[in-house]
Amino acid sequence: MKGEVTENNIYHAIATREDAHWVVAINDLPEGLVGVTQGRTWSEARKMAADVVALLLEIPEESFEVVMRPSDPEMADAIITAEKAKEEAELANKAAVEAMAAAARTLTRKATVRDAGSMLGVSHQYIAKLAPRGS
Template identity: 40%
Template sequence: MSTYQAVAEREGAWWAVTVPELPGVFTQGRTWAQAQEMARDAIASMLDVDPEHVDVELVPILPDHGETAIEALQAARDRKRAAVAAEAQAMRDAIDRLKAAGVSVRDAGAILGISYQRVSQLSAGSSG
């Protein structure tokens, strides 16, 4: 499957879509989903391939650099995912240390602020 980046710019009630790497490909859609589907179809038509073999990454161009706010949101989401992963690893490490110290599952749950059942699940999933 080939992936193409398409640029979508708001024009009145429509998203106007172009594909920079394929000059001459232009389409539009009223909704974001419609614009993405129309871009997929336009690219497939230009390349004479089945639309199922085309993937489109639709990138918004917004007034006053609104796309910067979207990029900031994505960066925040990436940081959140990393923090969640770090918390999960820290939780497993803490459970392993408590277990090694002979602390009961119920006490470990109380210390860590989670249920003893969750301690058991995480303890069973720990590799070390």
């Protein structure tokens, strides 16, 4: 079993709240291996799940990821929705930065850095970072 990892190095785990602990069942392990652990907090439970995978497969923790979801469907859906929204926001932010940089380069060809900053509603220092002289 040593060194066996999933194709994409992701192990899925389901956490169920039982009294004061999260009990975690780890999926995607090679046949014959059972991974169950617990933690008092969500963070501790996720860390313990990663420890179990690393110990059972004898692989370093940095070589894989454990994606843990609550067994409660409403909680799991809320997490998935929030993660998707966060990913979309990060993509939108990246697009906004790229658009601001393009605008800064265009504006500073015909206006001062200070004026470009005023036009875009940002500081002239930010414009200078986005469109350094000679770019």
